[in-house]
Amino acid sequence: MKAIVCDKYGSPDLLELKEIKKPIPAENQVLVKVHAASLNFGNLVLLKGKPFLARFAFGLTRPKYSIPGGDIAGTVEAVGKDIKQFQVGDEVFGDLSVCGWGGFAEYVSVPEFALALKPANISFEEAAATPMAGVTALQGLRDKGKIKSGQKVLIYGASGGVGTFAVQIAKSFEAEVTGVCSPRNVEILRSIGADHILDYTKEDFTQSEEYYDLILGVNGSNVISAYKRVLKPNGNFVHVGGSESQLFQTLFLGPIISMTGSKKICNLLQRANQKDLNYLKELLESGKVKPIIDKRYKLSEITEAFKYFQEGHAQGKVVITV
Incomplete structure (x- = not known):
């Protein structure tokens, strides 16, 4: 599969689109085929290693997580035997910031607590713009x-x-x-x-x-x-x-x-959790909340997406279509 990989702290120019091995879900994981992801401030911290205090969580000398990307939306491709909430074919969205990141890729394996069912009335891109x-x-x-x-x-x-x-x-x-x-x-x-x-x-x-x-x-x-x-x-x-x-x-x-x-x-230090994700799902389904998307980029355009995002002038969210 294709994924964005970054093995050292620095600028968006360090982000590389590489061919890597497709993950196999563990017994307590869900394999998601990613359709869309989005950028957040946490992605910049993970890329740059700044502020320095963040390195105690992300790795002191190099990124602990080589594939960035927290927010995702996609389709369940496979499930481990211990998974109870989801099944193959479910459309889901979630925040991977508490379970290893890895969203800027064609597939990612995650624990079910990081996911919720995607509202049927919004697109994968809108869903990916929402979690964090x-x-x-x-x-x-x-x-x-x-x-x-x-x-x-x-x-x-x-x-x-x-x-x-x-x-x-x-x-x-x-x-x-x-x-x-x-x-x-x-x-x-x-x-x-x-x-x-x-x-x-x-x-x-x-x-x-x-x-x-x-x-x-x-x-x-x-x-x-x-x-x-x-x-x-x-x-x-x-x-x-x-x-x-x-x-x-x-x-x-x-x-x-x-x-x-x-x-x-x-x-506020945001804490990703499934309960709040489901609360947002209800707001999205009711139409009380609608994600605002500024720009869309392809996975291969990730460097340009980060450069635009770090300027700090995005109107709403910057989304990556995988």
Whole structure:
């Protein structure tokens, strides 16, 4: 089979399309014929080995996982004898980041807990765009942010992969959603139901007189004190992504701020799990959430896909068609 292989940390130019041996599923694994995959920030970390702390999970001197790719969608090709949830022919989607990655390939063997049945009303590409970004948005809003109906929620970086899911998931909780984005992305946010849209080149939400119950920081470099200023009492700021300085402020200053006042500042480390994947499946089937895909690339165009993705201007998700 064909697969993307990378044996050392560095740039997208190191990614190689190679012919390797097709995997054989173990007794507790499902063999999936991959139809589509997608890119996430974790793919960049796995490729570059940055920030350095990530190497303690991914390998200190070289990648522990030579085939990248976390999000997949495809068809079950074979199952081990201990598999109970799936059978040959099932259409599935899942997140492989907790079980060895390997999604940028024609086939991959994975444990069944990493998969869920694909909604019948969406394509394989849309399904592949969903798992990591969708679960990240869900856990940030529901688990860390404690979102409730009627709350005022602001999503900074609302037009990217996680952001577009966050807007729609927040609306499914019946929140009043404000999305912050660049001028080119205003129409995307309008199309997915944002109640208010702020163009950050014209409006600085941190200096406004609007206050929020929950702020999800998906991308940005604002100082933590700026977010804190526009939080309501008992409000929550959840850092999902952004500059390294913002991450370190959240990690080290967040606990102090949270202990000394009613406003809470925290960081989210997404945890892939089947229960949340099935929750997203229901949202997709109901039409409350629809994946937004910016660009599609072939497996052989993986280098170009990574170069575009790392520029940080994707509108929604970047998908790989296998």
